[in-house]
Amino acid sequence: MKQPLAELMRMSRICRMVLATCLGSFVLVIFYFQSMFQPVMRRDPFVADGCCRKGSGNALQELYNPSQPEWSGAAVLHEARREQVAEACRLHSAASRKRRVLTPADLKHLVVDEEHELIYCYVPKVACTNWKRVMMVLTGRGKYSDPMEIPSNEAHVPSNLKTLNQYSIAEINHRLKTYFKFLFVREPFERLVSAYRNKFTLKYNASFHKRFGTRIVRRYRKNATREALAGGDDVAFREFVEYLVDPGTRRSDGPPNEHWQTASQLCHPCHIRYDLVGKYESLEDDANYVLRLIGVGGALRFPSYAKSTRTTDAMAAQFFSNISGQRQAELYRLYELDFVMFNYTTPSYLKLE
Structure with a gap:
């Protein structure tokens, strides 16, 4: 690229x-x-x-x-x-x-x-x-x-x-x-992975799960369970990336979260x-x-x-390993x-x- x-x-x-x-x-x-x-x-x-x-x-x-x-x-x-x-x-x-x-x-x-x-x-x-x-x-x-x-x-x-x-x-x-x-x-992607880990993988961030997790699951997960749609507490990093690179996200949700x-x-x-x-x-x-x-x-x-x-560089690399080259390029x-x-x-x- x-x-x-x-x-x-x-x-x-x-x-x-x-x-x-x-x-x-x-x-x-x-x-x-x-x-x-x-x-x-x-x-x-x-x-x-x-x-x-x-x-x-x-x-x-x-x-x-x-x-x-x-x-x-x-x-x-x-x-x-x-x-x-x-x-x-x-x-x-x-x-x-x-x-x-x-x-x-x-x-x-x-x-x-x-x-x-x-x-x-x-x-x-x-x-x-x-x-x-x-x-x-x-x-x-x-x-x-x-x-x-x-x-x-x-x-x-x-x-x-x-x-x-x-x-x-x-x-x-x-x-x-x-x-x-x-x-x-x-480093931007270490910071991004750190934000994902903190806001989407920790149980105490229920407000983020409700505000962002539920809409991410609804938009990017096929055949989502009722529990996932209601809780939004099991967002995958791949789904989070889809949300970020989607051109419609800013139109529907406004500026990115800080x-x-x-x-x-x-x-x-x-x-x-x-x-x-x-x-x-x-x-x-x-x-x-x-x-x-x-x-x-x-x-x-x-x-x-x-x-x-x-979050370290090695940890970020592990999260990105399951993201396609196209999505990586769009995110970059x-x-x-x-x-x-x-x-x-x-x-x-x-x-x-």
């Missing part, structure tokens, strides 16, 4: 190398990124102009111009991730010719910490429960000190955290221009320039780097504990922008046609 965005990214890298060789200036390469990316960003009223160095406090100063030599490597890493996102957005915009303006309703996943001038976009199944716990400690004015003492269900109570869509447009613009903005992402919606759709990185893109695969290092940047690293550590049931196209934007390689276990 052809991968248009990935191929465009490869050709763009070749062009940049030729440009840099001919002009002999790294500065021109940086200018190329900025000049091509900013017009895409400025189409939206909620864009943060420039790289947000000024008026953003010590966190942004340390990220973009680290004062400590040991932070230089991290600064280079996160600059590369920002550039990867910028290039993917530029190419995606050129390929799709889509122009879209965000509304406040699109900003409901952006959690705001006024004390530390911090904005975190949460992506479900990417340690978002622990990040919400940390944000509750940061915004709780001393009410909480240990994130892990906060029950997981309390971390997901909407009123416990303030989101950007609750502000006026002027306040939104101000915060997007001056606050430190970050998100965390994960647990399997793409990170690029949830956080809008082509409209909002995030200062830092953390990864689930380097969660502890990236998370504690954020906490050090905002000046709380000495008092607060990101919760670190390994779940024995965590849905998540392709996340793969390219966040620099994840196409899984070797896929049988793309």
Whole structure:
């Protein structure tokens, strides 16, 4: 199967190398990124102009111009991730010719910490429960000190955290221009399998079984039993994939649920320039780097504990082994922008046609 965005990214890298060789200036390469990316960003009223160095406090100063030599490597890493996102957005915009303006309703996943001038976009199944716990400690004015003492269900109570869509447009613009903005992402298909396992194979998620499971069984299972149609608690991964790739799903059910919606759709990185893109695969290092940047690293550590049931690449491969090459290709196209934007390689276990 052809991968248009990935191929465009490869050709763009070749062009940049030729440009840099001919002009002999790294500065021109940086200018190329900025000049091509900013017009895409400025189409939206909620864009943060420039790289947000000024008026953003010590966190942004340390990220973009680290004062400590040991932070230089991290600064280079996160600059590369920002550039990867910028290039993917530029190419995606050129390929799709889509122009879209965000509304406040699109900003409901952006959690705001006024004390530390911090904005975190949460992506479900990417340690978002622990990040919400940390944000509750940061915004709780001393009410909480240990994130892990906060029950997981309390971390997901909407009123416990303030989101950007609750502000006026002027306040939104101000915060997007001056606050430190970050998100965390994960290999898209590992995240997808993790969402399936959590929402469709665990008995306590009865609300998901009723809301999604029953309609999936009704649409994609021949000769379904009465019990399966009523309970929706035995959805197969194959049926879940059929539901996702079916063009009629969005028409009948609306936007995807946040647990399997793409990170690029949830956080809008082509409209909002995030200062830092953390990864689930380097969660502890990236998370504690954020906490050090905002000046709380000495008092607060990101919760670190390994779940024995965590979804891995090998586990994802096992789930995909019973999915046809055609369905794999259709599913990959849905998540392709996340793969390219966040620099994840196409899984070797896929049988793309």
